[in-house]
Amino acid sequence: MAVKSARNSRIRAFSLAGGAIAVSAALALTGCTPTSSGGSAGDSDTITVWHYFSDENQVKVMTDYKDLFEKNNDGVTVENVFVPYDQLNSKLITAVGSKTGPDVVVFNGADASALALGGALAPITEQWGAFADKNQFPEAVVHSLEDDVYAVQGYVNLLGLWYNQDILDEVGVEPPTTMDELNAALATVTAAGKSGITLSGLPQSQGEWQAYPWLTSFGFNYDKPEAAPLEDAFTMIQSWTGSGSLTREAVTWDQTVPFQTWAAGNVAFAQNGNWQLGTARSDADFKYGVVPLPVGDSGKVYLGGEGQSIGAFSANPELAWDYLEQTYFSEEGQAIALSGVGSIPSRLDAASAPEVTEDPILAAFAQSLEQNGANYPSPAVPAVSIADQQLVVGQIWSAVIGGQMTPAEAATKLVTDLEQLLAQ
Amino acid sequence: MSIMIPTRDAAAVPSATPHPRPRPRRLRRRFEPIAGPLRVVLLLVYAIPILFIVLTSLKDPSDVISSQSSFLFTPTLEAYTAVLANQGLFIAMQQSLTIATGTTALTLLVAIPAGYGLARVDSRITTIGLGLLIVLQMVPQTANVIPLYQIFGAWGLLDQNLGVIVADTALLVPFATLLLRPFFRSVPEALEEAASIDGASTMRTFWSVMLPIARNGVATTGTLVFLMSWGEFLYAVNFFLSPGNYPLSALLAQQVSAFGINWPGLMALAVITSVPILILFVFTYRLLREGLTLGAVK
Amino acid sequence: MSTDLTVSGPARRTPAPPGRAPRSGARWHAAKRKRLAFALPAGIFLLVFSFFPLAQLARMSVSDVTARTLNQPWEFVGVDNFVGSAAQGSLFPTLGNTIAFVLIVTIIGLVGGLAAAILLSTSNLLSAFVLGLMVFIWALPPVVNGSVWKFLLGDAGLINSVITGVGLTQDAVPFLYDDRFALLSVAIVNSWAVVPFNALVFRAGILGIPAETFEAARIDGASRWQEIRYMIIPAVRPTTLVLAVLTIVYAFRSFDFIFVMTYGGPGVSTNTLPFLSYLQAFVRFDFGMGAATAVISVLLVLVLAVIYARSVRAEEANS
Structure with missing residues (x-):
């Protein structure tokens, strides 16, 4: 008997709970969705x-x-x-x-x-x-x-070389304009106990976007991919990771973390974009500037955005x-x-406005745009292969920075993979 | 006869202790040279990341990278004020609540009878059913997005709470059924048989005998389903076309963009988002603790 | 007397009811079959909203589906997607990674879950507090947990600061960017995230052991190890089966932590099947190939599902 009444009260409690669930379900299911357009609703205005x-x-x-x-x-x-x-x-x-x-x-x-x-x-x-x-x-x-x-595109985004003026002054180095100067500067800075450069080595399109200037500066192009320039570029990158100028940790970085790391003040250079201007202004507690990536005549910088x-x-x-x-x-x-x-305006008239030409940082990007700007993605890559090409290059780039592949291995593998993709 | 309620106390009943219950206490106050330190290790392993989350939410964005492993920074509540000032927050919270409640209700509505049915019939069908449920558990969520989008598009369920609720329910029903089934199996069959001999209909037996006894399992499963649908993100982002309808989980995703991650904002929002969950946990602490074993038995 | 260890088997607690009279048996049995109708709503619901997508996935895996053809009739290409995926050279290393990943997550997840459950089975404030923290972690989205661990494991992160600080190593340990460590690190963080759920379930199993059993053992002078070996482990054995299945399935489809922490890198060294499937379908827009990779995972788990379903049935038939 006692059991029974206990059971009854339990049933009652349960029914109550069941009722609550049912009510809330009804509420949820009939409850209106706050806004109900969002797609192209056909509302003409x-x-x-x-x-x-x-x-x-x-x-x-x-x-x-x-x-x-x-x-x-x-x-x-x-x-x-x-x-x-x-x-x-x-x-x-x-x-x-x-x-x-x-x-x-x-x-x-x-x-x-x-x-x-x-x-x-x-x-x-x-x-x-x-x-x-x-x-x-x-x-x-x-x-x-x-x-x-x-x-x-209503504007373009591109990469430049951000530098920490305080560090460069400390070790007596000028912002580099050639690859040799950059390598020399990295060596000096690293010897002085600072980090050299930050960039992204993420195994995807961001990595490819960041790798392209360095690869092309050694003469690589997608029209006719060759192993030799790739091997040279990869050798240089591994000399950076070997000397400690560039941390291998870059393979886990998207483009944000390396810039924030540079902005924290202990790194001389950052390969990063004009869109970071706001972050630089708010976060960087030192004097800084931008020069075009010193990639020479053959070097190309993607015009993204x-x-x-x-x-x-x-x-x-x-x-x-x-x-x-x-x-x-x-x-x-x-x-x-x-x-x-x-953002750098894509219109010629807007890009020649004094706001661009008189700002030292934007002017550096505009100069790079003029000298090395290149279509992004490269027109040599067939439309159906673009995603694959970016992923493959990003993955190899990551493997090189991570030290998984020797420059020769990476160059050979990349050329083989690319030939397949470009032929499609 | 005694109805065995699946709790710790009930489990103690069959051991037939003669003395009436001053409930035997779980005394284990001896010196534990290994367990003690290990417990502290466990504490650290889970407390440090949480501490890190809270600390990061109190930082200025420029301090996040530079003070990664130090506690030396000037704390600021900026991230919290920014998150709380976002007018979308409360709508998003309401949306999360609606979606999680709706999903929980609908999932239970479908999974309870299924768990019961699969628990009571021993046949090849049961075996196949269980196997299929595991396979469904395994299908990647991303693979469901495209077909479901087509169904919802045809049925006018896109950009509707109902669409997301249905999708979440489809995602969680296999899990819920697998978890509920053992609870029903643990109800002695004799009870049900007796009710049926007394002339109660199958429905009535189910409603007034089975359900009340298995309520622990229902509550546990409901809690877990609620937690999971609270955090669900992929369907919410894909099936809502208006950002005004996004729940909290999608708001979290908004802190991560192609142009950078707002670390303090992300962590502050994570903390705020978890508060309702913690409240729920405190309320269901005992249920979770006692209910889960049963569900997990088989 | 049989010590009913917890709740491990309903029939074990209630031995075959003597009241089952042969007279009503047949009728009862027939009525029982009807109970399967209760599974009907779920069956229909899942048929529409889960099996249809599953069937689409299967069809996609044998069709040529790219961004261009997704919304047109799909051309049947047989096993081309599987062959293509294998030919690109990423499938087999990925399969190896997946198996290693699943093994690590399952073993640490289960052993860690059991260890945590045993440690936290005492009723004191510290245990409740730690359990609360663990549930908190379990409820946080992977993007948050993954980001936090990315910070903690970084060169300037807390863990490396401690390791180098106490002089264990000279340089920071490359947890996430060296191919020897990266997969292991991500797998361990994934295990860390699944331990709370397993611990909750195990702990409930341990709490179900009657206190008298422990006391009796203690009077007999059993050590803590003997308690664990002869009482706790047998008591949670049935729990372990389902937890193993759920953990393996979780590990097999886990993708978020890899996405957040390494994006499959360095190179392709932390690519697992679900991540590869994501890359193929949503980065390269080769939906057919992505579906094929997903189908491979599903097939692997299908084997597991059959084993599970059979063993459950066998066990229930015996009990």
């Missing part, structure tokens, strides 16, 4: 912009563009949609399957061909052809595939184009990005 920016300054540029466009176009709403970097491409390509997606997409320019092949981007050949200012844009920032234009394009399933491609024309591709818009995050 709204455009959605997918991007992967989360840094405060970069987000502010997006907001400024939104305000600018909404101010100039009555009744129009711009909705900026953040998608994490690692998810953006797959989300775009997945969305193609259900014929959805954004009106405008801002993505890593190097992925333009993958996204275009995946059907996520609308060709903008016509709009681009009719664009009055298109001659302001260098050919390197226009991404085409099979005679159609798919994306254009985000590509801007119209989504393949945009319900409102005209408005989307207007947005691009009035923000990313306009002189006014590019000035916003320049002052906000230090």
